[in-house]
Amino acid sequence: MNTVTIRANMAESESLETVTEHERILQEIESTDTACVGPTLRSVYDDQPNAHKRFMEKLDARIRNHDREIEKMCNFHHQGFVDAITELLKVRADAEKLMGQVSDTNRRLQDAGREVTAQTEEVIRCRIQQRNMATTVEKLQLCIPVLEMYSKLKEQLESKRYYSALKTMEQLENIYIPRVSQYRFCQIMAETLPKLREEIKEISMSDLKDFLESIRKHSDKIGETAMRQAQQHRTFNSEVQKQVTLSCAKPLYGLNGRTPLHHNGLSTEAADEEEMDEEVLTAQDLVDFSPVYRCLHIYTVLGDRETFENYYRKQRKKQARLVLQPQSNMHETVEGYRKYFNQIVGFFVVEDHILHATQGLVTRAFTDELWNMALSKIIAVLRTHSSYCSDPDLVLELKNLIVIFADTLQGYGFPVNRLFDLLFEVRDQYNETLLKKWALVFRDIFEQDNYSPIPVENEEEYKAVVSRFPFHDAEIEKQQFPKKLPMSQSVPQIYSQVKEFIYASLKFSESLHRSSTEIDDMLRKSTNLLLTRTLSSCLQNLIKKPHIGLTELVQIIINTTHLEYACKYLEDFITNITNVSPETVHTTRLYGLSTFKDARHAAEGEIYTKLNQKIDEFIQLADYEWGMAESDGRASGYLMDLINFLRSTFQVFTHLPGKVAQTACMSACKHLATSLMQMLLDTELKQISMGAIQQFNLDVIQCELFASSEPVPGFQGDTLQLAFIDLRQLLDLFMVWDWSTYLADYGQPTSKYLRVNPSTALALLEKMKDTSKKNNIFSQFRKNDRDKQKLIETVVKQLRSLVNGMSQHS
Numbered sequence: 001m002n003t004v005t006i007r008a009n010m011a012e013s014e015s016l017e018t019v020t021e022h023e024r025i026l027q028e029i030e031s032t033d034t035a036c037v038g039p040t041l042r043s044v045y046d047d048q049p050n051a052h053k054r055f056m057e058k059l060d061a062r063i064r065n066h067d068r069e070i071e072k073m074c075n076f077h078h079q080g081f082v083d084a085i086t087e088l089l090k091v092r093a094d095a096e097k098l099m100g101q102v103s104d105t106n107r108r109l110q111d112a113g114r115e116v117t118a119q120t121e122e123v124i125r126c127r128i129q130q131r132n133m134a135t136t137v138e139k140l141q142l143c144i145p146v147l148e149m150y151s152k153l154k155e156q157l158e159s160k161r162y163y164s165a166l167k168t169m170e171q172l173e174n175i176y177i178p179r180v181s182q183y184r185f186c187q188i189m190a191e192t193l194p195k196l197r198e199e200i201k202e203i204s205m206s207d208l209k210d211f212l213e214s215i216r217k218h219s220d221k222i223g224e225t226a227m228r229q230a231q232q233h234r235t236f237n238s239e240v241q242k243q244v245t246l247s248c249a250k251p252l253y254g255l256n257g258r259t260p261l262h263h264n265g266l267s268t269e270a271a272d273e274e275e276m277d278e279e280v281l282t283a284q285d286l287v288d289f290s291p292v293y294r295c296l297h298i299y300t301v302l303g304d305r306e307t308f309e310n311y312y313r314k315q316r317k318k319q320a321r322l323v324l325q326p327q328s329n330m331h332e333t334v335e336g337y338r339k340y341f342n343q344i345v346g347f348f349v350v351e352d353h354i355l356h357a358t359q360g361l362v363t364r365a366f367t368d369e370l371w372n373m374a375l376s377k378i379i380a381v382l383r384t385h386s387s388y389c390s391d392p393d394l395v396l397e398l399k400n401l402i403v404i405f406a407d408t409l410q411g412y413g414f415p416v417n418r419l420f421d422l423l424f425e426v427r428d429q430y431n432e433t434l435l436k437k438w439a440l441v442f443r444d445i446f447e448q449d450n451y452s453p454i455p456v457e458n459e460e461e462y463k464a465v466v467s468r469f470p471f472h473d474a475e476i477e478k479q480q481f482p483k484k485l486p487m488s489q490s491v492p493q494i495y496s497q498v499k500e501f502i503y504a505s506l507k508f509s510e511s512l513h514r515s516s517t518e519i520d521d522m523l524r525k526s527t528n529l530l531l532t533r534t535l536s537s538c539l540q541n542l543i544k545k546p547h548i549g550l551t552e553l554v555q556i557i558i559n560t561t562h563l564e565y566a567c568k569y570l571e572d573f574i575t576n577i578t579n580v581s582p583e584t585v586h587t588t589r590l591y592g593l594s595t596f597k598d599a600r601h602a603a604e605g606e607i608y609t610k611l612n613q614k615i616d617e618f619i620q621l622a623d624y625e626w627g628m629a630e631s632d633g634r635a636s637g638y639l640m641d642l643i644n645f646l647r648s649t650f651q652v653f654t655h656l657p658g659k660v661a662q663t664a665c666m667s668a669c670k671h672l673a674t675s676l677m678q679m680l681l682d683t684e685l686k687q688i689s690m691g692a693i694q695q696f697n698l699d700v701i702q703c704e705l706f707a708s709s710e711p712v713p714g715f716q717g718d719t720l721q722l723a724f725i726d727l728r729q730l731l732d733l734f735m736v737w738d739w740s741t742y743l744a745d746y747g748q749p750t751s752k753y754l755r756v757n758p759s760t761a762l763a764l765l766e767k768m769k770d771t772s773k774k775n776n777i778f779s780q781f782r783k784n785d786r787d788k789q790k791l792i793e794t795v796v797k798q799l800r801s802l803v804n805g806m807s808q809h810s
Contacts, residue, residue: 022058143183146176150189153196162200163294166301169193197302204295205311211291212315218287219323219346220339223408225286226349227342230408234511287350289357296361309361316351316362320370323347324377331385334397340381341405344374352412371414379422386426392433396507399426403511423512430508431526435534438501442494442538449490451555457482468492470569471562487562488555494535495566499573501530506577520578527570531595539599543606550610554652556603557660564596604660611649611664612671618642619675624695626688631695635702642672643706650711665712669723672703677727681763688767690734697731700724726755733761734768739795746802758802765796 149172156165173193180186215222292312299308323343330336348371355362382402389395402423406416456462458481465471465485469492476483505526509519542548543556575581621638646668653661680688680696707720733742733753745751746758769792 022055025055026059026062139180142180143186146172146180146186146189149176157196157200160203162204163297163301165200166197166298169197170301200298201302201304204291204298207291208295208308208312211289211295212319215287215346215350216319216322219344219350220342221346222286222349223342223345223347224338226345227404227408230411231404233411234404234407289353292354292361293358296358312361313366317370320347320374324374324381326381326385330381331388334394334401337385337398337401341401344378345405345408348374348409348414349412367414371409375418379418382422383425386429389429390433390436392430392437392504395426395430395433396504399423399430399508400511402426420512427508427522431505431529434501434504434526435530438497438530439534439538441497442535443541445490445493445497446538446542449488451488451490451552453484453486453555454489454492455482455484465492469495469562470566487559491559491562494559494563495570498527498530498535498570502527502570502574502577516578516580520574520580523574523578527574531567536595536599539595540602543599543603548606550607550614550649551652553603553607553610554656557600557607557656560596560600560603561657564593564600567593567596604663607660607664608667611668614645614649615642615668615672615675618645619672619679622679624679624692626685626692628689628691628695630691631698633698635698636695639699639702643702646706647711653712661712662714665715666720666723669703669707669720673724673727676700676703677730677760680730681760686767688764690768693731693734693768697735700727700731704728729753729755730760730764734764739791743795743798758799758806762796762799762803765792765799769796 149168153165153168153172156162156168173190177186177190181190296305296308299305326340327336330340348367351362351367351370355364355367382398386395386398389398402419406419410416454465456465462481462485469487471485471487473486476485502523505523506519509522512519514522539556539560543553548556618638618641621641622636623638624636646665650661650665653664656664676696676699679685703724704721707723708718710720729752733739733756738752742751742753742756742761745753748754
């Protein structure tokens with residue numbers, strides 16, 4: 001019972017739990033969205049078995065419950081529904097009436113709104129047009145600046161303002177075109193701009209080429225202007241320096257031997273005013289440089305500056321090579337050199353202007369490279385062409401041009417030391433041309449000289465000579481007019497020409513920026529060359545000329561003596577010009593003393609030679625009859641003529657230095673004695689008689705008398721007679737026939753016939769021996785005195801033995 005009760009209670013409790021769960025599920029279904037019902041329903045099947053049946057039963061009971069409630073609600077509201085339907089039916093008629101009114105109102109409204117609609121559409125269309133116009137205006141406002149800039153670009157191109165045109169292009173590309181890039185005309189415009197840039201490059205390059213051609217043509221004028229200005233500046237500085245020198249130092253010799261004059265006769269102030277009045281032109285005044293500036297700016301803007309710089313430098317190098325190429329006949333005139341220098345100066349003046357007026361188009365390194373290349377070429381050209389110059393005036397003008405050329409370029413910052421070094425080579429060439437010119441001058445002076453003492457009729461003529469040549473002789477000054485000066489007319493002329501040469505040489509030393517000591521040294525060296533080479537050569541050639549006789553040679557010796565004396569005055573002359581004391585260390589001395597001494601010695605030697613030649617001419621006139629029986633009793637005519645000639649000649653020698661006259665006299669006597677001895681011993685002379693010996697002895701006696709008459713003073717005792725001692729002893733031996741004494745004393749210092757050589761005596765004796773056999777000269781002796789014939793034979797044998805002994809001994 002209890003168990004049943006418990007089970008009944010348990011069942012009842014389980015039933016209550018199930019009912020409660022089902023109620024919950026139903027509430028969830030009622031309150032939950034239908035999409036989420038699945039999990040709720042699944043829980044029904046997850047409970048106790050057959051729970052879903054009970055749930056269904058519960059669900060049905062809930063549905064019936066809701067149906068009862070709906071029915072109750074409907075029953076409660078049914079009457080109100082019926083009343084509402086009734087009211088609605090009543091309203092239908094009013095609604096139909098209202099509908100008609102609404103339709104009528106709508107019709108009338110539609111009729112009234114059509115016109116408004118049309119006007120509204122017109123307004124809308126106008127508004128659209130207005131909006132389109134505003135849009136168009138707005139777009140045009142964007143396009144107009146582009147078109148204006150493009151029009152401006154065209155105007156700039158037409159007016160050749162290319163740099164501005166490039167700037168306009170930049171603005172078009174970077175600012176204006178991007179704003180309206182969607183339009184086709186802008187695309188076409190953008191495609192055109194690069195072509196325009198190329199055209200601008202080509203046009204600017206063409207302008208540059210025209211500019212390069214223009215400056216090549218104008219280089220001559222530019223260089224001429226620059227060199228003229230440099231010369232004016234140098235002249236002005238020179239005048240100022242001269243004024244300072246004149247006020248502070250003693251006057252110097254001018255180039256004409258007088259006080260220096262101002263340039264063109266103007267004072268320094270006048271020259272200064274003249275310079276100030278003259279307009280100073282520059283390269284920019286003569287050449288328009290705008291094309292090169294414009295082209296440089298254009299290429300810089302285009303980002304192609306390097307190409308432009310390379311092209312410009314390459315073209316200028318080519319032009320430099322053309323400028324440096326001289327004309328083949330440049331050396332013939334100074335204008336050829338001047339044009340050459342003008343072109344070079346013009347070229348580098350332009351380069352200097354470009355260097356300072358542009359930023360990096362040319363650099364200092366580039367101009368220095370060009371100048372070094374040009375300088376080497378210039379020096380080579382000048383060295384070659386100056387060597388062709390034979391006119392010293394042309395060489396001097398060339399030197400002046402080189403100095404102005406160097407000063408001009410130095411003013412523009414170019415180094416010119418090598419040009420001044422070249423001037424030393426040109427100076428040597430100048431000296432050579434001067435020496436050649438003065439060689440002709442000296443030659444003309446010598447040819448026109450009469451080689452006789454200068455006659456002076458009065459004091460004026462005497463002073464005129466003394467003013468040209470430093471001559472002082474107390475004895476001659478005491479003599480009354482008219483009188484004669486010992487030297488000939490060529491002496492003062494030579495002295496004056498040497499001074500003129502020094503002036504000419506000094507002209508080259510001007511403006512070389514050298515010290516007085518260096519100029520003094522150059523003058524002395526060039527003067528030494530004139531004396532030792534040119535004048536010496538002219539004197540030597542003069543002395544050797546065949547028409548120069550003994551009288552002329554004597555006068556030449558006298559002239560050289562006076563010129564030698566004048567050398568110290570030439571040194572003083574140079575000292576006065578340069579203001580360099582001769583006592584200064586390393587001062588070069590003049591070598592005129594040796595020059596004139598050498599010339600004098602050559603003249604003396606030529607006197608001896610010509611005197612001997614004249615003696616030979618007289619000897620050739622000798623016509624001895626070598627087989628004569630006895631002499632004529634008087635000396636031969638040719639010999640007397642010869643002695644008279646020698647007397648008159650030696651009288652001319654009175655003006656010569658004593659030793660020269662004595663040497664000439666001794667030389668003549670020795671040569672005469674030797675010639676007479678050779679005549680006796682001539683191998684072609686086979687026979688000689690005693691009569692011929694006697695005649696020959698008479699001639700030798702005349703020679704001895706001439707020697708003893710002291711034709712030239714200064715000989716001691718019988719010194720001059722000793723020239724004939726060999727002949728005298730030989731003739732005495734044969735005339736006296738003193739063979740025993742000769743043979744006995746032979747070889748002894750005290751021998752009477754010491755100067756008679758055995759071979760000489762033998763040769764002459766054999767000639768006489770042959771004559772005795774044919775002409776019977778000794779026939780009487782052979783008949784009367786055979787012992788003497790034997791003596792001759794014995795003498796011949798003994799002489800032969802002496803000769804043989806001498807040859808064996810030697």
